Amino acid sequence: MRYLIKDATIVAMDSAHGAEPFGGDILVEGDRIQEIGDNLSGGGAETIDGRAKLVMPGLTNAHVHSWEAMYKGRYDNLPLELWMLLCYPILGAVPLPPRLIYLRTMIVGMECLKTGVTNVLDDVIEMPGQDLDQLEATFQAYDDLGIRANVSGHIINRPFSETIPFTDELLPDELKAKVSAAPPPSTKFFVELAEEAVSRFHNKKGRLRYVIAPSGPQRCTDDMLIAAYELADKHDMAYHIHILESKIQAVTGHEFYGKTLIGHMNALGALGPRTAIAHSIWVTDEDIRMIADAGSTIVHNAISNQKLSVGIMPYRKIMDAGIPIGLGSDGISTNDTPRIFDVMKAAALLHKVSTPDYPQGPSASEILRAGTINGARTAMIDGDTGSLEAGKKADLIILDMKTLNFTPLNDVRNHLVYCENGSSIEKVMVNGEIVVEGNRLKRVDEAALLEELRGHLPEFKKQHEQLEALNSAFRPAFEEIHKRCCGRDLGINRFSRPPSEWY
Ligand SMILES: [Zn+2]
Numbered sequence: 001m002r003y004l005i006k007d008a009t010i011v012a013m014d015s016a017h018g019a020e021p022f023g024g025d026i027l028v029e030g031d032r033i034q035e036i037g038d039n040l041s042g043g044g045a046e047t048i049d050g051r052a053k054l055v056m057p058g059l060t061n062a063h064v065h066s067w068e069a070m071y072k073g074r075y076d077n078l079p080l081e082l083w084m085l086l087c088y089p090i091l092g093a094v095p096l097p098p099r100l101i102y103l104r105t106m107i108v109g110m111e112c113l114k115t116g117v118t119n120v121l122d123d124v125i126e127m128p129g130q131d132l133d134q135l136e137a138t139f140q141a142y143d144d145l146g147i148r149a150n151v152s153g154h155i156i157n158r159p160f161s162e163t164i165p166f167t168d169e170l171l172p173d174e175l176k177a178k179v180s181a182a183p184p185p186s187t188k189f190f191v192e193l194a195e196e197a198v199s200r201f202h203n204k205k206g207r208l209r210y211v212i213a214p215s216g217p218q219r220c221t222d223d224m225l226i227a228a229y230e231l232a233d234k235h236d237m238a239y240h241i242h243i244l245e246s247k248i249q250a251v252t253g254h255e256f257y258g259k260t261l262i263g264h265m266n267a268l269g270a271l272g273p274r275t276a277i278a279h280s281i282w283v284t285d286e287d288i289r290m291i292a293d294a295g296s297t298i299v300h301n302a303i304s305n306q307k308l309s310v311g312i313m314p315y316r317k318i319m320d321a322g323i324p325i326g327l328g329s330d331g332i333s334t335n336d337t338p339r340i341f342d343v344m345k346a347a348a349l350l351h352k353v354s355t356p357d358y359p360q361g362p363s364a365s366e367i368l369r370a371g372t373i374n375g376a377r378t379a380m381i382d383g384d385t386g387s388l389e390a391g392k393k394a395d396l397i398i399l400d401m402k403t404l405n406f407t408p409l410n411d412v413r414n415h416l417v418y419c420e421n422g423s424s425i426e427k428v429m430v431n432g433e434i435v436v437e438g439n440r441l442k443r444v445d446e447a448a449l450l451e452e453l454r455g456h457l458p459e460f461k462k463q464h465e466q467l468e469a470l471n472s473a474f475r476p477a478f479e480e481i482h483k484r485c486c487g488r489d490l491g492i493n494r495f496s497r498p499p500s501e502w503y
Contacts, residue, residue, distance in 0.1 A: 001432060003028040003394075004042030008050025009401065011412065012036065012388040013057050013372045019365040021412045026055060028394040031206055031432040035390050048427070052402050054412065056368075057387050058118025058148075058395040058430065059340040060375025063240075063278045063299040063328025065154075066108040066138065067125045070460060071333035079482055080246045080308045081164065085474050087333050089467040090160050091178055093127035098137035100460070101126070103453040105141035108338050110446055113147055114439060115339040115422035118395040118430045119386070120147060121299075121328070121379045123213050123240055123278075125154040129185065132196060139201045139208055146435040146443050148395060150379045152213030152240055153197055155228070156220065157184045163219045164248065165255040166484060170477040187224045191231060198235050206393075207431050209381070213240040217261045217270075218252045225270045232274045238380040239274040241265075246310045247494070250282035251485040262287035271296055276378040278328065280318065281311045281494050288314070292321040297378040300370065302347035304330030311494030315351040316360040326375035327367075341422045344371045348417050353496065364413040394432040399424040 005026040011019055025040040026033060071087050078086070096104075105122070112120050120142070126134050130153055142149035160179045161167040171179075194212065202210040212232040214220040220228075232239040243261050244250055253261040262283060265271045273295035280291070280298045291298070300313055318325060327343045329335045335342075344367045352361035376386025385395045399406075403424040406415050428436035435442055486502065493499065 001028075001030070002042065002045035003048055003429075003432075004040060004045040005048045005050045005053075005055055005398070008053050008055045008398070009412065010036065010388060011054065011056040011368070011416070013369065014387040014389045019368040019413045021054070025050070026388065026396075028429070028432050031393055033388060033390055033392050033394050036388060048398070050398075052400070053426070054399045054401050054406075055388065055396055056399070056416070057372045057385070058397050058428065059116050059371050060119040060121070060326060060379065060386060061112060061117045061329055061338050061340050062121050062276070062326035062375040062378045063301055063330055064108065064120060064122050064338050065125060065331035066105045066122050067127075068331035068333035069104045069108050070464070072336045075333060078308070080310050081248055081482060082475065082478050083308060083334070085471050085478060086468050087331070088125065088127060089471045090474065092467050092470045094463070095126065095128070095131070095134070098133050100456055101134050101137040102141045103449060103456070105138045106145070106444070106449050107453060108332060109142055109145045109147050109149070110441055110444070110449070112338045113145060113428055113430075113436050113441060114425070115341060116397040116425050116428060117338060117340050118148055118397070118428060119150075119376060119379065119381070120338070121150040121152075121211060121238070121240065123152045123154050123211070125215075128182065130154065132193070132200065135197055135201065143205060143208060144444055145441070146430050146433055148207040148385060148393075148430055150209045150211045150238060150381070151201070152211040153190075153194055154213045154215055155185070155190050155224065156215045157187065157190065157224050158219055158221055159184055163216075164481060165252050166481050167477065170480050171474070172477075175473060187221060187227050190224065191227055194231055198237075202235060202237070209237065209379075211238045211240050211379070216242040216249070217264050218249065218256060222268055225265065225268050229270045229272065229274065236380070237274070238276055238378070239270075239272070240276050240278065242278045243280060244282040244287070245279035245305075246308075247282060247488075248481060248485040250490055251488050254490070260284055260287050262290055266290045266294065274380060276326070278330070279305070279310075279313070281305060281313045282490070282492065283314065284492060285317070288317055288321045288323070292323050297324045297326060297374070299326045299328045299375075299378050300347055301328045301330035301343070302350050303343055304328075304334040306346070306350065307334050312350060312354055312496060314494070315354070315362060319366070324374045324377045325370045326378035327370045339422060340371050341420055344368070344417050364411070364417040367417050368413060394429055396429050397425055398427040398429075400426050
């Protein structure tokens, strides 16, 4: 297909314009943007009237876990590790059937597309482990929707008791025995699985990619962290990992390695340009320097971080170090939606309350960069998407500027970050194809898919309530670990109140 968008307001997010709006036409040919300029002639292209319309790159959700979609709206007021007990049960999980995984992924992808997210990095965890049929179901859902997707095989290969400090002392023997009954997968097993995933799913349809995702440095063996980076290098893939999300994780580095988790990754050679670090909240100044020197990136999850009460990322220090920041929703149970318009607003606001030194707060232009081109950078596909430029993939959204969100119209950049919530979107284009028009998904039957998913809920919820009851046995030990780690003085504080006021 060829499209000519005429006389639009364009926010290109390219290096020449950044978030500064300008007027012009956009010619789309096949899956790519052919040209951006004035008075373009389409020569038979379908013309889209761009007057009073804003065209910008589709947003990137650079960190989401579709696994959690079944727990949307289920939990509140739990810190990371206590919430994980319920959402990622340590004991008793049974593999989900691929059809339910397909439907689960669909509800994430459908909401992404309808709210302007054209590129998603889904760090997919399956409990108790992931097989290729399950991974295929996730890829199939994104393929059917027409979205651009980067899908991981999330891997944990250390026994649970070795991933959190003080479990040896605080977990009852009976629970320790149950936890160690199932041995974790070996590095060799994962490398073979990942190689097969690459050959089946990576670089397909011009918009589907596989991503290497060791869960976190403390959740994987050193040889796994290194082998995973070598795999990412070999196949030109992103290397996606959680580091220093909670204070427990900050203490973990000192307890397990005698250094920070970033220092550990750096010593292994697993910190590099492919490394995208989800969170990076409890980083030291030296950690920030190592991340910058390595050319790594950070994915900021401003809403999830607030909901899980893990602390506030040192935004301006990271920006000043020149580290690209993308934005993620994080899992659908800690946000509880993949909408990036929400995350942009939350991120813009969160860092304004961190300090009275107001110029340190994020600007709307910085936030738009994080939600578009820098998000694409964290997934290693900024050469293809994330900005509107001739030669790049045609991944864009068209918004109506006559809505309440844009009236009265002042600074377009501020409207996008502070007023817009996705409801002004008229069209969403991915890979040159219009996949959303007038709030309707063009490739799939949304109502039928939701109805089918609802049919699974009674049985699913019954099973999950049993898992919650079984795993609540860990709670007393985890409460103690949480308090003990939060009480440890590491010389940095990422909460808004000082330790003396915490409890
Ligand atoms: Zn995450």
